Every structure is written in structure tokens, then in C-alpha cells.
Amino acid sequence: MTPFYFRCPDCGTRNRIPADKVGKSAKCGKCSAVMDTNELRIQAPVTVMDKDFSRLILKSPLPVLLDCWAPWCGPCQILGPVLTELAAAWQGKIRICKLNVDQNPETAARFHVRSVPTLLIFDKGQLQDSMAGALPKHQIMRKMAAYL
Numbered sequence: 693m694t695p696f697y698f699r700c701p702d703c704g705t706r707n708r709i710p711a712d713k714v715g716k717s718a719k720c721g722k723c724s725a726v727m728d729t730n731e732l733r734i735q736a737p738v739t740v741m742d743k744d745f746s747r748l749i750l751k752s753p754l755p756v757l758l759d760c761w762a763p764w765c766g767p768c769q770i771l772g773p774v775l776t777e778l779a780a781a782w783q784g785k786i787r788i789c790k791l792n793v794d795q796n797p798e799t800a801a802r803f804h805v806r807s808v809p810t811l812l813i814f815d816k817g818q819l820q821d822s823m824a825g826a827l828p829k830h831q832i833m834r835k836m837a838a839y840l
């Protein structure tokens with residue numbers, strides 16, 4: 693089984709977590725902060741709001757693919773199930789999050805989201821890249837290969 697890599701939410705150090713230690717309590721090798729490795733078990737997209745954006749995205753233990761979407765948007769409905777599949781496939785590797793832009797205008801404005809769907813990629817607490825439109829699954833996978 694391949695190990696997982698968990699970024700410490702306190703100091704940002706990437707810690708190696710053997711697969712058989714997932715779900716057990718772990719300490720960051722650098723700053724000794726306690727890390728909740730249950731996060732590596734999440735297999736479904738995580739809903740993010742303006743108020744928990746920093747905690748769930750910027751301090752995420754994993755690289756994040758954030759789907760900025762709206763309920764009235766047709767292409768967003770097509771992309772949704774694709775991201776649900778990818779969240780299961782990338783369990784413990786990439787965190788997939790969803791942000792409703794109508795309910796969370798602050799984050800949408802901060803990252804200049806002008807159309808939906810827009811996919812934003814975050815790693816190391818920063819925006820790394822973005823993709824606009826309901827792209828096919830293989831194109832999303834190709835882009836995310838660098839973060840796996």
C-alpha cells in the first residue's frame with residue numbers, strides 16, 4: 693500500500709503517513725501538532741462556505757480542487773457527478789470541495805470567479821491554477837496529475 697502525505701495545518705510540513713496508520717492519531721514531525729488522519733478517509737466532495745474557507749482550503753492537509761458552482765447553472769450539474777467520482781478515486785490524495793458562489797460571494801470575488809463552473813486548484817495554502825467550464829473528466833485528471 694502506498695503511503696499518504698498529510699500537510700500539517702499548523703506549520704505546513706508534509707508528513708508521510710503509512711496506509712496502516714490512517715485513522716490513528718499522528719503528530720507532525722516538525723512542530724508536533726496533532727493531525728487528524730481521518731481526513732484521509734474522506735471519499736466525497738466537501739462543502740465549503742466563506743466562513744470556513746481558510747480552515748478547509750488554505751490549511752487543507754491535501755491539495756484541493758475547488759468547484760465554484762451555482763444551482764441554476766446547467767454545466768455545473770454535468771460536472772457535479774464527475775467530481776463525486778474523482779473524490780472517491782482520489783481519496784487521501786486530493787480534497788475535492790464545492791463552493792456555491794451565490795451563497796459565498798466573498799470567496800468568489802476574492803479569487804475573481806467570473807463564470808461557473810470554475811475549478812480552482814489550491815496547494816501549500818495558495819491558489820495554484822484554475823480551469824473554467826465543465827471540462828471532461830480526462831482533462832481534469834491530466835491537470836491534477838501534478839498534485840497526486
Ligand SMILES: [Zn+2]
Nearest residue numbers: 700703720723
Ligand atoms: Zn507541523
